[in-house]
Amino acid sequence: MLTAEQIQEILPHRYPFLLVDRILELENGKRAVGIKNVSINEDFFNGHFPGYPVMPGVLIVEALAQVGGVALLNSEEFKGRLAFLTGIDNCRFKRQVVPGDQLKLEVEFVKLRGSMGKGHAVATVDGELACEADILFAIGPVQPK
Numbered sequence: 001m002l003t004a005e006q007i008q009e010i011l012p013h014r015y016p017f018l019l020v021d022r023i024l025e026l027e028n029g030k031r032a033v034g035i036k037n038v039s040i041n042e043d044f045f046n047g048h049f050p051g052y053p054v055m056p057g058v059l060i061v062e063a064l065a066q067v068g069g070v071a072l073l074n075s076e077e078f079k080g081r082l083a084f085l086t087g088i089d090n091c092r093f094k095r096q097v098v099p100g101d102q103l104k105l106e107v108e109f110v111k112l113r114g115s116m117g118k119g120h121a122v123a124t125v126d127g128e129l130a131c132e133a134d135i136l137f138a139i140g141p142v143q144p145k
Contacts, residue, residue, distance in 0.1 A: 002026065002070070007034075010073050011066060012082065012143050016043050019063035020070065020105065029075035031108040034067040040099035055097040060131045061088060064121035068107035068135060072117065078139050086116075087136035095130040097123075103130065115139035 002010075002023035011018065025033040038055055045053040062085070069083040097103060104124045111118040116138055123131040 007070060010070050013066060017062075018066070019059060020066045023067070023070055026071060026074065029072060029077065029109070029112070031106070032067045032071035033107075034063075034070065034105045036063050036103040036105060038097055038099055038101045038103060042099075045099065053099050055101075055103075057093045057131065060093070060097060060103065060123050061085075061091065061121075061133060061135070063103060064105050064107055064123055064131070064133065065135055065137070067105040068109070068117075068119045068121065068137060071107060071109065072137065072139065080142050082140035082143050084138045084140050085135060086138045089134040089136070091131070091133035093131050095125060095128055097125060097130050101125045107135070110134075 004021055007020055019036055020034045021037050023032055023034045044056055048054060048056050065085040072078050072083050073081060107119045107121045109117050109119045119135050121133050121135050
């Protein structure tokens with residue numbers, strides 16, 4: 001398990017754009033499972049939507065990509081590098097994500113070739129499917145300090 005502090009040692013993302021609170025399971029370079037606790041205090045709820053707060057779907061996909069990034073960037077091969085989301089295929093949103101929900105974010109890589117990868121990503125709330133997508137990654141340069 002990784003804490004938010006440990007995640008920040010791997011990913012360059014910071015508030016307000018770090019969308020992973022904890023990593024529950026991790027197989028470096030293969031798969032990861034993380035969580036995002038969705039709070040009414042998230043900045044995006046100010047405008048999405050006033051009086052009817054719903055987490056934007058693109059941010060659910062970003063949270064999934066960040067979990068995948070932890071799995072990739074924690075491997076010896078890619079430690080200290082940047083990971084970029086390069087594509088999203090077959091993305092479907094099945095349930096609204098609202099304040100108070102805990103998103104379970106699971107990413108498993110189905111293809112890795114050199115510095116490119118494809119993962120299958122699933123986000124659930126209380127076991128109910130919220131989002132599913134195939135996400136494509138590219139590994140970039142060393143992270144600036």
